[in-house]
Amino acid sequence: MALPRSGPVRSEHARRAILQATATLLAERGYDHLTIEGIAAAAGVGKQTIYRWWSSKGDIIAECLLEGMVVPGRGELPDTGDIRADLTRWLRDLADMLARDEGELLLRSLIAAAAEHVEVGRRLRDVLAGPESLSGRLERATGTVPNLPRGAPVEEIAEALIGALLLRALSRSPLQPADIDRLLRAVLG
Amino acid sequence: MALPRSGPVRSEHARRAILQATATLLAERGYDHLTIEGIAAAAGVGKQTIYRWWSSKGDIIAECLLEGMVVPGRGELPDTGDIRADLTRWLRDLADMLARDEGELLLRSLIAAAAEHVEVGRRLRDVLAGPESLSGRLERATGTVPNLPRGAPVEEIAEALIGALLLRALSRSPLQPADIDRLLRAVLG
Incomplete structure (x- = not known):
């Protein structure tokens, strides 16, 4: 789905390998143990190739x-x-x-990356709660149920739902089906 | 408000100095730059004194x-x-x-600490959203307004409000008064 950047095909291949290595290492080892050296080794490129495009591991995660x-x-x-x-x-x-342990580690790793890198924080919010995801779905649903009238604060509802999920991940309190029902009752009445 | 631990008065004095130094350094420099060495220097104690009571900086922040x-x-x-x-x-x-910059840094530092240390995550949730704070206040208010009937999911409402706040801190999107009104409309109708 990514469009090739300007530059030779080989560069785009390396770029994809670097992104894939970052995603894999982040999920397997966590943000604290993620290093540019480790990403370079896993992607089969030199560190300088990475630094040509990104200035930090946070920038790679954002991409x-x-x-x-x-x-x-x-x-x-x-x-x-x-x-x-x-x-x-x-x-x-x-x-x-x-x-699942690896899912929890991944989300906590993303939160740790977001706490350090502004661009990760913005994109994490967009990806999970933004108009192309949750708030867009909520917007299209306004007017279809009594508790979601036209003009309902869909962005804030989306942020509240995703925020609650992040808080659960931070406090290692799994969301049970009954918790999800109550959470939805909290924002949809 | 803390009760002295068992042991001589001098230990409690050092314990308080270590906690105060940690709180100050966390707010001033952020979680990534917080070290046991720095806490020891600021508190005027040796590193061994700290390691006698805590195994990591996350444990100190939790306390x-x-x-x-x-x-x-x-x-x-x-x-x-x-x-x-x-x-x-x-x-x-x-x-x-x-x-304020220092307030945002403090909250992001706490989130980073929580992403790494389970006890910080649990206490952050308790302190901000727990029964002695937000969810307790919501529980006492059930039945006083139409949108918060008795039996309302007060814990989930509290988590949604605090979670939204954390998500704003992570995406560096300040909450304006109008955003707060919409957020409250999202959970209280």
Whole structure:
């Protein structure tokens, strides 16, 4: 889905290898153990190739997020017309991912990266809660259920849902199906 | 407010100095630049004194949180009987803190610490959203406004509000008064 940058084909190949290596290492080892050296070795490129395009590991993670390489749930928010059922299914899938050790480590790694790099924070919010994801789905659903009238604060509802998910990841408190129902009741009445 | 631990008075004095130094350095320099060496120097104790009581900087931050030394808003949630007005005032105070560079750095530092240390994550959630803070205030308010009936999911409402705040801090998007009104509309209707 990424368009090739200007430059020779070989550069785009290296760029993809670097992004893929970053996504894999982030999920396997966590943000603290992610190094430019480790990414270079896994991608089969020299460190200088990485530094030609990015100034820090945070910048690479931000680009991974933009290209949908680290958050599996991206764009897969269902749209059957029943907003509560769709959100329930999507949040259960995210909660299932978080209930697995590697899923929890990945989200905590992304949060740690976001705490350090502004661009990671912005893209994490966009990818999970933004108009192409949750808030867009909510916007299209306004007027279809009593508790989501036209003009409802869809961005804030999206931020509240995703924020609650992040807080659960930070406190290692898995979201059970009953918690998801209550969370949806908290924002959709 | 902390009770002295068992042991001589001098130990409690050193313990308080270490916690205070940690809180100050965390707010001034951020989590990444916080080291046991730096805490020891600022507190005027040896590193071994610190390692006698704590195994990592995350453990010290967790204890700071427990003693109310790093989150200024702790316990200051007003209770005038008007839940929406009280939450508006409290969230505006928190947003004002976040709008200042040092406040934003402090919250991002706590989030980074929480991403790494489970105990920091749990206490951050308790301090900001727990029964002695936000969810307790919400629980007492159930039944006083139409959108917060008895049995309302107060824990999830609290997590949604605090989670949204964390997500704003991570994406460096200050909460304006109008955003706070919309956020409260998202969870209180």
